[in-house]
Amino acid sequence: MSCDEKVDCGRRRLLVATAAAGGVAGVAAAVPFLASMAPSERAKSAGAPVEADISKLAPGQMMTVEWRGKPVWIIHRTKEMLDSLQKTDPLVSDPKSERKQQPEYAQNEYRSIKPEYMVVVGICTHLGCSPSEKFKTGAESGVTPDWAGGFLCPCHGSTFDLAGRVYKSKPAPDNLEVPPHMYLGDAKILIGEDKKGA
Helix, strand or coil, X not given: CCCCCCCCHHHHHHHHHHHHHHHHHXXXXXXXXXXXXXXXXXXXXXXXXXXXXXXXXXXXXXXXEEECCEEEXXXXXXXXXHHHHHHHHHHECCCCCCCCCCCHHHCCCCCCCCCCEEEEECCCCCCCCCCEEECCCHHHHCCCCCCCCEEECXXXXXXXXXXXXXXXXXXXXXXXXXXXXXXXXXXXXXXXXCCCCC
């Protein structure tokens, strides 16, 4: 159809230009809208793995790092702390750590890659409170006269041993979670990522 048939050329050019401008404006409006739906840098970093320097963590001490908005406890266990785990075996509800609160490489009596280091999420599995460390033993702990050391959740009284295993007949249904982690050397742990627990 030529320009002189039914629709004049000026009008046709105006329709094409208007449609093209509308398309460009639609794309220009959609780009910021779609970009706003992408996760922010803060959100990306909140789920990112976190490095923890354990070079100054003395035996018997605990440090806390934040990963995904949760406290992760790293405890450098002493020989006495490790020995206490055999005493608590008959008292905890999952003595062999067969539940899935830990990666396969931490499914052992210590619930860890290296026995001397415990890495757990410090959130009670009952209602999400944060337990308190009760490393002192016996009556001095304020828990029970035969207390072997571990953690007490002040909200509803759940207790966990020094491997994060929950004691029997407590409100918490499960052990403290062991997050995925790996060692980047003798002095650094990467929490949130693992390569088979290396």
